[in-house]
Amino acid sequence: MESATSLKSQTVQNQVRQVGINPNYWYPVSWADEIKPGKIMLVVVWQQAIAVYRDTQGQLHALEDACPHKGVALHKGKVQGCHLACRYHGWEFNGSGECVSIPYLPKEQKLPRAQVRSYPIQEKYNLIWVFPGDLKAAVTSQPPDIPEFNQPDLLMVSVSAHFQAHFSVCNENAMDVFHGFLHENLQGWFEPVLLSLQETESAVLAEYQVSYQGRMAKFLGLSERADRVTTIPIYVQYRYPHYYTFIEGISSLYLMRLPVSLTESRSFAFFFFKIRLPRWILKPITPLLQILLQRFVLLKFLAQDIEMVESEQKTYLANPQRRYVEINPAIIAVQQLIIKQYEQFVQKCCN
Ligand code: FES
């Protein structure tokens, strides 16, 4: 559905700061190389604590972080072969969550029926993905496609972040191209215009136009000359629950969101840049460029965004009844989609 692009005053639906997720999608929980064989990590996917472990064969498993014996957190336990043993009495669970051994139970005695919830888990693009929803839906759904991943002519930079804010506040920030003002000192973009807006069942697709100028913009291929203003279209697509943003032929960003709680969110992002250098020059300097871009460009932008997003959340919490005004229809569309996805899930699971 094509929506109007005029900047008109609309009241923000505060309800969006209280809604949950639609769990029938894959959510990223960690970089894959952060969990080595034999290690356990506690992750939280929308208020559900999950013990993710990599067994000694390298296989990943995800179990609810509560032992069915007395409720002790399973992430405090230890990996024994393919199993996870609870720290307290050593009850052992396999990757499907079945209790397969109790060390002090006489051999001839049958194991009690004690089951932990297990979650579908997979490793893709050096990320670990967990599916917190309906098991049947896990089979038909997949993490987003990232065709640029490991393409030799692109420079990939990965960045993760932590926000003390509801995921709606973070997702509005990612759709909000009108905040170039914030990044002025970092040679961010300016003169934004919303050119088109489309809404579907599961996505908000916006096309903006922005202008760039300066040496950084030239290096990143955003403008031809550092001293001239270049105006280009930028596509921002909120494909629930993650983002895909791109500038045709120049750069793209895959921003994967992990909603943790009503006041906490995380993100895992891949930036891809088409650097205009011959491959034989680019290849040896890639690790250095990745570090420089991450530390001195992307993390600086991110720090400014985190400050705004957390300030927004804090003010909301201090007075949840306060009325806010938005004029960008793309932000209202993101809010409506978040509410709709949650309501659809609630309706389906309660009927
Ligand atoms: S609480 Fe886990 S084994 Fe007893």
Ligand SMILES: [Fe+2]
């Ligand atoms: Fe920003």
